[in-house]
Amino acid sequence: MSDEGSFGEFIRKQREFQELSMRQFAELVGISNPYLSQIEHGHREPSRRVLEAMAEALQMNADRLYEQAGRRSPGDVDDGGEPAVVQAIRDDERLTGRQRQALLEVYASFSGWRRPGQG
Numbered sequence: 001m002s003d004e005g006s007f008g009e010f011i012r013k014q015r016e017f018q019e020l021s022m023r024q025f026a027e028l029v030g031i032s033n034p035y036l037s038q039i040e041h042g043h044r045e046p047s048r049r050v051l052e053a054m055a056e057a058l059q060m061n062a063d064r065l066y067e068q069a070g071r072r073s074p075g076d077v078d079d080g081g082e083p084a085v086v087q088a089i090r091d092d093e094r095l096t097g098r099q100r101q102a103l104l105e106v107y108a109s110f111s112g113w114r115r116p117g118q119g
Contacts, residue, residue: 006042006068007039007042007045007068007069007070008039008040008041008042009040009042010068011039011040011054011065011068012040014058014060015040015058018058018059020057022036022037022040025057028053028057029050029053029054029057030050030053031050031053045069046069051065051066051069052065083107083111083113085107086104086107086113089103089104089107090104
């Protein structure tokens with residue numbers, strides 16, 4: 001997160017603007033009240049799934065929430081023109097070359113992303 005607690009404060013303000021109680025919002029998002037409280041107080045960082053559910057519940061763009069959380073959204077493209085997930089696969093030293101290739105092929109088949117040189 002960029003500033004500790006700033007994302008949680010942003011979520012709390014958006015929730016209150018929508019006139020949703022913590023209980024109502026947690027139910028919409030599919031998380032527990034204590035988990036939402038921890039997020040709003042800056043004690044926990046939400047997962048990507050929770051971020052996307054929060055965006056949907058708040059009827060706002062998920063990219064804005066990613067920005068507020070200090071994260072890159074899954075579709076963000078780095079300076080080289082590749083999605084962030086592709087760069088992460090390429091940079092992961094725990095993967096073998098074959099594993100990287102397989103993951104990139106799977107990602108391309110699900111997302112429609114085409115590697116340079118693919119037509």
